[in-house]
Amino acid sequence: MGKFWRCTSKMTEYKNAIKEAMKLLAKDERTVFIGYNVAYGSKGYDSFTDIEKEKLIETPVAENLMTGIAIGMALEGYKPILFFERHDFMLIALDALANHLDKLEILSEGEFQAPVIIRTVIGGTKPINPGPVHTQDFTEIFKKLFTFKIVELRDTKEIIDQYKQALLGNEPIMFVEWKDLY
8 A cells, every 4th residue: 555545444344334235235126326426437436336237327417417316216116325426516416305305205295205315425535635625514414404314324333234224214314424434
């Protein structure tokens, strides 16, 4: 390893747990993985490298659009995993997240639910800090804005179980990951 970056075993464990959770989700025939850099580029920071290509839906950099696709697919019986490569980029998707996904059950008087699993990553500061635009953390604001559950994945031991529970659920859920823990 170079002098600027040394991977610790704890970091490797965190990344491997995320990767194992994604492989577990992919076994369910209803799951699809939506976002940019899911099928190409970083492949979700390598967390989607073992997922069948047919399950990966690569989108343009259009966060509101990809959220709308996830909502529509959830309404059709799929279990979308919506991936935001940076937590900051969720701001572009706020219309679809706050006014549609979060309110769908209320607006439809309980007729519809969209069980979208959202993965969002707070950008890393290592080995190079990309600055405040790619490392912001809006978790506390989102907890006040959304009524669906938001889970902060800090404990490696809980990652797989948390994603298993989300797969069984019928409501949207957001998982917050930290790139510096990868």
